[in-house]
């Protein structure tokens with residue numbers, strides 16, 4: 648169990664079983680001010696400590712390595728689980744999608760089925776950025792984009808309430 652708190656200027660860390668935690672997840676320690684994280688060997692939990700200026704942001708973000716999904720909890724209490732493979736295929740960067748026509752350039756057949764994030768970080772307050780295991784890292788997954796993607800086939804979305 649690793650706990651990281653950035654409430655104070657000095658990051659506070661508790662390392663218990665650090666060896667079992669991937670650098671992927673440890674790198675998520677590099678959180679923007681205002682976030683707090685809880686780490687276990689297979690999951691990362693981030694939650695906002697400053698809710699006010701993040702109305703449309705997920706209230707909870709988990710990278711579930713074992714299950715191969717990114718799990719977001721939205722302010723509406725809706726929980727969406729995005730398979731890594733789908734996220735990689737839906738990469739919104741200019742080399743994967745023609746920004747003028749919206750046409751997909753990336754051939755999903757070239758994406759390994761077992762693709763997973765080699766690294767992940769928050770980009771400001773509005774997006775997640777992944778470095779994928781195939782080396783690709785230019786996509787910026789905004790909350791808006793992920794919100795739209797929640798209704799995509801293959802994304803499991805349930806209501807908590």
Ligand SMILES: [Zn+2]
Pocket residue numbers: 738739740741742743744783785786
């Ligand atoms: Zn891309």
